[in-house]
Amino acid sequence: MMYSEKVMDHFNHPRNVGELEDADGVGQVGNPVCGDIMKVYLKITDGVIEDVKFKTFGCGSAIATSSMATEMIKGKTIQEALTLTNAAVAEALDGLPAHKMHCSVLAEEAVKAALADYYTRRGEPVPPECQIDDADSCPLGQG
Amino acid sequence: MIYADNAATTRLSPGALAAMTPYLTQTYGNPSSLYSFAGEAKAALEEARETVARCLNARAEEVFFTSGGTESDNWALRGVAEALGKRGRHILLSAIEHHAVLHTGQWLKKQGFEVELLPVDDQGTVAPETLKKALRPDTILVSVMLANNEIGTIQPIEELAAIAHEGGAIFHTDAVQAVGHIPVDVQALGVDLLSLSGHKFHGPRGVGALYVKKGTPLLPLIHGGGQEHGRRSGTENVAGAVGLAAALRERQDALAADGPRLAALRDRLVQRVLRLPYARLTGHPTRRLPGLASFVFEAIEGESILLQLDARGICASSGSACSSTSLEPSHVLLAIGLPHPVAHGSVRLSFGEAVTEGEVDQVADSLTQVVHDLRAMSPVWDAAAGRPIW
Numbered sequence: 001m002m003y004s005e006k007v008m009d010h011f012n013h014p015r016n017v018g019e020l021e022d023a024d025g026v027g028q029v030g031n032p033v034c035g036d037i038m039k040v041y042l043k044i045t046d047g048v049i050e051d052v053k054f055k056t057f058g059c060g061s062a063i064a065t066s067s068m069a070t071e072m073i074k075g076k077t078i079q080e081a082l083t084l085t086n087a088a089v090a091e092a093l094d095g096l097p098a099h100k101m102h103c104s105v106l107a108e109e110a111v112k113a114a115l116a117d118y119y120t121r122r123g124e125p126v127p128p129e130c131q132i133d134d135a136d137s138c139p140l141g142q143g
Numbered sequence: 144m145i146y147a148d149n150a151a152t153t154r155l156s157p158g159a160l161a162a163m164t165p166y167l168t169q170t171y172g173n174p175s176s177l178y179s180f181a182g183e184a185k186a187a188l189e190e191a192r193e194t195v196a197r198c199l200n201a202r203a204e205e206v207f208f209t210s211g212g213t214e215s216d217n218w219a220l221r222g223v224a225e226a227l228g229k230r231g232r233h234i235l236l237s238a239i240e241h242h243a244v245l246h247t248g249q250w251l252k253k254q255g256f257e258v259e260l261l262p263v264d265d266q267g268t269v270a271p272e273t274l275k276k277a278l279r280p281d282t283i284l285v286s287v288m289l290a291n292n293e294i295g296t297i298q299p300i301e302e303l304a305a306i307a308h309e310g311g312a313i314f315h316t317d318a319v320q321a322v323g324h325i326p327v328d329v330q331a332l333g334v335d336l337l338s339l340s341g342h343k344f345h346g347p348r349g350v351g352a353l354y355v356k357k358g359t360p361l362l363p364l365i366h367g368g369g370q371e372h373g374r375r376s377g378t379e380n381v382a383g384a385v386g387l388a389a390a391l392r393e394r395q396d397a398l399a400a401d402g403p404r405l406a407a408l409r410d411r412l413v414q415r416v417l418r419l420p421y422a423r424l425t426g427h428p429t430r431r432l433p434g435l436a437s438f439v440f441e442a443i444e445g446e447s448i449l450l451q452l453d454a455r456g457i458c459a460s461s462g463s464a465c466s467s468t469s470l471e472p473s474h475v476l477l478a479i480g481l482p483h484p485v486a487h488g489s490v491r492l493s494f495g496e497a498v499t500e501g502e503v504d505q506v507a508d509s510l511t512q513v514v515h516d517l518r519a520m521s522p523v524w525d526a527a528a529g530r531p532i533w
Binding site: 008011012014017018028032033034035036037038039055056057058059060062063 | 446450451463523
């Protein structure tokens, strides 16, 4: 098995799966050509992420990193969520195989896309931390 | 545990192990030595060769033992290319060959050969017309596999070999997935070269064979002590050859009963699994390996399916990108025209002869459940409408 026990735990028992009808921010990243799509829903009250749900199309590590990323921002302030990095998600899962690191990038990007949507809906400027560099996650999906 | 990955490798048959053991522990002499102790090993090797030849309807002197399917494929392609390189530089391979053939083709391309891929139809078949059109006066070799390892499609080799011969080309077939699973008769097929591998039919790993029709121009790939009549050097793997031959004979003897039984179980599985919406069987519906069923499921990804099946005690495999180290899905699934998103959701189940109806039903139920569960968490599956949102 190439995955850590933590990856397998989050794959077999993913936390926060689902959708939020009354979400304050929704972000979707990835594309079907590459075989990874993550969608994150955020419920935000007074600057705190009260609830978070995700849906993911992808491999074991895509599902596990989505689960872990949502766990890491649940109950946190937006400012804390903005500091989430893909490396931290991968580390929290006790590491990922090198060719699966792009899944953790996608998880970080999904959270930040949902936060960007939150700011946009409120008519506020999107913080620079939410800027997504799409180029590094899937070379197949370009063009 | 239900092992449904027999196209990857198989369990060594107890009969093959029993046949091999004496040549590892007692009669261990080097067959090329002069003393009589070595002669016993030599006799066993030649008996194994005759057994394999009989099973293929070949002559013993046309069977050469190798280290496996990959070496046999490398040898066939490079051996013919080097032997006939002065006559022509054009080589035709099917687009769905195993990497042992495709990557050898790429290597030959670097050596200045013109290697062209023959497209397949949406069921994975090379149409005889396609080959006819692609053949040129300088085509020296055509290689089309007998049965595909991912989608199970069986090619019309008799027709393809005849067309290649009319065009003056040598015909090789990679029969690694076919031998021991469907009847393989080199005379009826009309091939010049045929690769096989022991561990795909309950023989040992590390041993295979290449059938070389008498008179086929073929230079050696491995040089050294001149074993196998100077065509394949290296101290002979006597126990391996004996084990391969024993396993092949067992399979051959059981084929008439096992083949139809396995095909019926495969069809039972297919019928049950295809009750799922947006699920497809890949490969030819009937001209396919009896124990192999391959599917694609839309809106979910293959590696996730495999991990979920594993959690339920079922071993399977996938041609999805995520089950490999590249981002590309399998070249076979792309060659049969599947779009990338759909090819990502592939699963292959390959059963052994011992599989029971109960196990097949358990696989069908588990797979159905897994597809349901993964679709429930997929952002590209509309659960209410029961269809993907690509």
